[in-house]
Amino acid sequence: MLELGAVSSAMESARTILGMAKTFIQVGNSVEVNSVALDLNMKMLELLDRLQDARATESALAQKIQELERELRESEVFQSELENYLLFSPWPGAFVYARKRSLVGAQYPHYLCTNCVEGRVKSILQAVDTPKGWLNYKCPRCSLELQTGSRGGVAPYYPDEP
Ligand SMILES: [Zn+2]
Known part of the structure; x- marks a missing residue:
């Protein structure tokens, strides 16, 4: 003090x-x-x-x-950078921040971990296969894991894609 x-x-x-x-x-x-x-x-x-x-x-x-x-x-x-993303649910019960396509010079589609964004850190979710063959997306920073409910072929996409 x-x-x-x-x-x-x-x-x-x-x-x-x-x-x-x-x-x-x-x-x-x-x-x-x-x-x-x-x-x-x-x-x-x-x-x-x-x-x-x-x-x-x-x-x-x-x-x-x-x-x-x-x-x-x-x-x-960070807030300015986060305006390039949209809170989005690509799979039932799973929320991510997804990069908007409508931006000039948009990066390759990817999802940010909502848990890490709360801590003002951009952490890109990575695809991981479970031992039973399901495809999940996992945060390399906080280990948050989101289930896609699919066995593959699920890639990030722009939430504002036509
Ligand atoms: Zn995280």
């Missing part, structure tokens, strides 16, 4: 030191002068500590802002 009061705490210390400096100027007795000078030194050290804390807090906040800005940019790029 970031300490948000570090700057105001440092400002309070600065005000205290300023008040002590005024007192120091007004004091005539050397014993009192030494006592005030010692207090002043202690407060100066305290102020330096607080300024160091404030600087560390500021640095941590700047780093967090950069991190959030990077995440936002990545999220915007």
